[in-house]
Amino acid sequence: MKKPRAKRNTKRWSQHVTGTSNALDLQASVFKLRSPRAVAASLRRSALRSKRRKASPYQSAMSMLNFYINRAGKGLSASQRRVLERAKGELRQAFHREPRPSRRRPRR
Secondary structure, X not given: OOOOOOOOOOOOHXXXXXXXXXXXOOXXXXXXXXXXHHHHHHHHHHHHHOOOOOOOHHHHHHHHHHHHHHHHHHHXXXXXXXXXXXXXXXXXXXXXXXXXXXXXXXXX
């Protein structure tokens, strides 16, 4: 005899985390912006203004961006994923961090 399944929660926990996280107070629909520079600028602004963050502004902004990219998964369109991945580079520039070395291997 099968056990009855628990009623599925209609709200997504990652949406809850994004909205209530102590990492930062985000601008509404920041991850839907079409410009990597605009996404990075908004995250930087939020990280610098936030009184709830526990880590450095750069670390909080980058972790929230990575969290969103990872949790969006297959639901994220290729074009929006490209925008968000490029926003990482823009965020590094905005906080005057070193660019990440390329992960590609040289051709033989």
